[in-house]
Amino acid sequence: MICPSCGNVSEQNDKYCNRCGLVVSVKTQKLFDSVGTLSWIMRRALGGMFAGIIGWILSIALSRTIGSSSSMIVHLVVGGAIGGAFLGNVGGIIEHSSYKAFLGGILGCIGGILGGLINRPLYDYFSAHTMAYSISHSFSWSIAGLFIGATSGLIEKNINKVIVGVVAGFIGGAIGGGLGSGLYVSLVLDISRPNWITARFVEAIAGAVVGMNLWFVLGLVEKIYIFDRKQLRDETEKICDFCNAHNSLKAWYCKNCGKALQVSASVEKLKITPYRSLERIANAFKFISWLSAVAGVVLVIIIFIFLLFKNPFFAVFVSIALAILVYIISVLLNGTSEVITKFIKLRELE
Ligand SMILES: [Zn+2]
Ligand SMILES: [Zn+2]
Known part of the structure; x- marks a missing residue:
């Protein structure tokens, strides 16, 4: 097994790790597993934070x-659609599945639009309340979250x-919606004449808080329930529950019927790289x-539509x-990821 403390590979029935002396028991294993679970959830929350920042600044x-000529409801719906679409992308992007990212984005967009539509009536209903703004945004983003939450199960x-x-x-x-909008309002009130950077920062922070909280709760539930898989021990392949097809241990989906495989391979069998941090950076x-x-x-x-009415050629x-x-930016970032991955592969061969 792999020692959870130092990453050293030792025999299956050793009582102590021969590298760092950790007692290898069910208890220590469980403790370190829960640290791994937490870091899995935090990666989703971090992804939600990035998506929220970009989604909010764009929307x-x-x-x-x-412009201010359009009604409030148009602004709320547009904001909901873009913010929701970005938040919905997160799970699919993390799992490198464009299909899932697309489905999540569409669901998030629909939820965001509905959330935007109910925002104003809710605000009016709670208008006597000092926290009316936070309450209405809390409800709006809960509707977006509701749609996004359906993605993995679907x-x-x-x-x-x-x-x-x-x-x-x-x-x-x-x-997320309650905290993010509350923070946004208090920052806007605190900073009377913000410069350009500060204004963008305040907007970004609202999105960051919504995305982080949404994906923390969603990640928690995905990890402990939705992606809960039966742990394999000595098997050398994953067998599909639905069509009994044999799949490799690395597979997440059945190659024959496309359903999600309900078993997970043991870490020893998967040959996890010792360069875990580098892998995460990649x-x-x-x-x-x-x-x-x-x-x-x-x-x-957005820019094309905006400029089209002014000067089509320029647009x-x-x-x-x-x-x-x-x-170019996207290729450079992806290239950086590939360089790191290649480096890990080369070091593993040594
Ligand atoms: Zn150890
Ligand atoms: Zn199958």
Whole structure:
């Protein structure tokens, strides 16, 4: 087994790790497993934070572009659609599944729009309350969270997992929406004449808080319930529960029927790299590369539509230039991730 404390590989029935002396018992194993679980959940929360930052900055920029001539409800719906779409992407991007990122993005967008629609009526209803702004935003983002929470369960086609995900998304969205909007209001009131950087920072912080809280609660429930897999021991392949097809230990989905495999391989069998931190940095670069590509596409579309009415020729020119820039940034980030991954592979061969 792999020592949870120092990463040393020792015999299956050793009582102590021969490298760092840790007692290898069920208890120590469980303790270190829970640390691993927490770090898994924190990675989702961190992903939610990044997505929230980019989503909020973009949606507020778009809101400003639309201008004050449009009604409040238009601003709320646009903000909800973009913010929700970015938050919905997170799970799929982390799992490197564009299909899941797309489904989550669509669901988040729908939930965000519905959340935006109910925001104003709720605000009016609670208008006597000093926290009316936070309450209405808490409800709005709980609706977005509810839709986003359904993603993983829908992909596994399991109704119980959908329900649990929906409840978790609702709670996470409510906490994030309430805290994020509360923080936003207090910062806006505190800073009377913010400069450009400070203003963007305040907007980003609101999105960061919503995304972080939503994905912390959602990640917690995904880890302990939705992605709860039966642990394999000495098996050398994963057998699908639905069609009995044999899949490799690395597989997450059945190659024959496409359903999520309900078993997980033991860590010893998976040959996990000793360079875990480097692997995480590589994954973080990959995540930001995907996120910047999504943000870039949204940004190019917004700018194109905005400029089209002023000067169509200029609109095409700027959009193409911007698309190329976004492409370069995304490729550079992805390339950085690949360099790190290649380095890990080379070191492993030594
Ligand atoms: Zn050890
Ligand atoms: Zn199958």
